[in-house]
Amino acid sequence: MHTSPSPPGGSGRADMKFCSHCGSARIGLRVPDGDNLPRFVCADCGTIHYQNPKIVVGCLPEWQGRVLLCKRAIEPRYGLWTLPAGFLENGETIVAGALRETLEEARARVEPGDLYTVISLPQINQVYIMFRARLLDLDFGPGPESLEVQLYEEADIPWEALAFRTITRTLRNYFLDRRQRAFPVRVSSLERRPPLPPDLLAAG
């Protein structure tokens, strides 16, 4: 399942202490010839171990004006609400991944709709890709990673108990766009919240 959108470690850069190709401990960050960014490079076998952002795919399932949310049964953000979403797997298309996550987390079958939000999270090396989707029936319920799964009217969305800012943004866009009856693809990014300036930190 591997669906937790924020793995322990946060930055998404896995620390490499040994070369996964030859087992050498002589591995470190350096800029390879012809490159311009530091990579983990093995001084023994020369293997360059690239690390790149991961894709999180998910759905915004709709049913007669309501949207389906899942209460997380796993860390991070245990007990907070999210749209069904998780890491795209090797061998999968983004649509297939979004449907799989919706089935795994909400036991819900949906008809995929249009691509809706694409949100870069450069600080944690993730890109969220969310689709609108039409819930096909009311036979849904919590998968192993959810405590509850529930349909919400706009007025009842637990805004203060949403798990991720990507989910908040996707839902806010959705309810605004719904008033216009148009859902353009929304490409954006979320940077880390700026740290408090020193004077406010001291005051805090």
Next chain:
Amino acid sequence: MHTSPSPPGGSGRADMKFCSHCGSARIGLRVPDGDNLPRFVCADCGTIHYQNPKIVVGCLPEWQGRVLLCKRAIEPRYGLWTLPAGFLENGETIVAGALRETLEEARARVEPGDLYTVISLPQINQVYIMFRARLLDLDFGPGPESLEVQLYEEADIPWEALAFRTITRTLRNYFLDRRQRAFPVRVSSLERRPPLPPDLLAAG
């Protein structure tokens, strides 16, 4: 730079012979508890090494009806033509990555436009994300990964010498959509070409 969209190895699954965390050789593919897909798991330290699809970001730079193509100076597909594109880096938004690749491969400055194509390549664990873009000036030229960079009219596009099917699809969509003066985001996937059936193989 790390921009080659099809790394050697093809499938995008890196073979792990040693645990990059503890150096153990007791590493193999198995399905971790609570998961449903095989992962490289270390039998000594227990680390699960996830592998996920990579994102390729790029631009379709436009200038007065012409589009900017790059002739590849690197493998794979040395000598064939492509739109500027490459792997998204950690710490980068998809728009920033597309602009960087355009600058690196074509020495070109562009104003990013709308998201245009999103193409899943499940067989090689990649997702292409291409933006339309407006070339800002004619001060472009080959970066280290390109042999030539050139503006092409539609009639002159070297269709038989394009490097990747994602690029062919993006350009074909573009010229068709341009006739309608509308460029909806196009989400699709490219599966591996089906193998020849046995009787044709025998005949071949």
